[in-house]
Amino acid sequence: MHQIDIRPLEGKTVHFSLQDFPIEVNFICTNARIFVTTDTTTHADVDIKLKSNVFLQLMQGEDLTELLRQDKIIIHGDVKTTQLLVDLLQQVEFDFEEELSKFTGDIVAHQVGRIATKFKSSDNPLAAIKDKITHFLIAPKRFH
Numbered sequence: 001m002h003q004i005d006i007r008p009l010e011g012k013t014v015h016f017s018l019q020d021f022p023i024e025v026n027f028i029c030t031n032a033r034i035f036v037t038t039d040t041t042t043h044a045d046v047d048i049k050l051k052s053n054v055f056l057q058l059m060q061g062e063d064l065t066e067l068l069r070q071d072k073i074i075i076h077g078d079v080k081t082t083q084l085l086v087d088l089l090q091q092v093e094f095d096f097e098e099e100l101s102k103f104t105g106d107i108v109a110h111q112v113g114r115i116a117t118k119f120k121s122s123d124n125p126l127a128a129i130k131d132k133i134t135h136f137l138i139a140p141k142r143f144h
Contacts, residue, residue, distance in 0.1 A: 006034060008084045015044035021052045046077035046085060 009029040017024040017040075026044060028035045050073045057072075058064065067073050075082050101109035 012081050013042060013044045014085060015040060015047045017049050019049050019051050045081045049074040
């Protein structure tokens with residue numbers, strides 16, 4: 001894995017929120033690092049909003065540019081910062097299951113990855129995910 005240069009985003013704040021799930025954070029780019037904070041009261045240079053199923057699509061490798069064209073991701077703010085962010089995101093190789101396995105173990109991460117794949121196009125992903133996770137926790141050996 002190569003290191004990504006975030007210097008072009010130095011001093012920028014990116015607000016990220018899910019439209020159908022209570023996740024709202026700011027990514028603050030400073031000192032060659034990105035800090036994540038739940039304090040969203042500060043001014044953001046870019047505001048990004050999307051639904052949880054679109055976020056899952058991104059984590060499963062869907063094309064960011066295509067999702068933007070389909071208006072599945074809403075971006076408001078500084079166009080230059082937005083383009084820099086998109087360029088950086090396209091450089092990132094993110095293995096959702098691998099990262100999750102560091103916290104949950106391989107088996108759970110694999111099951112969550114399978115669930116995410118099934119719900120990429122779901123109309124109500126939160127209810128479906130809740131049902132599947134409940135089923136998995138109650139009867140993990142019978143989970144398909």
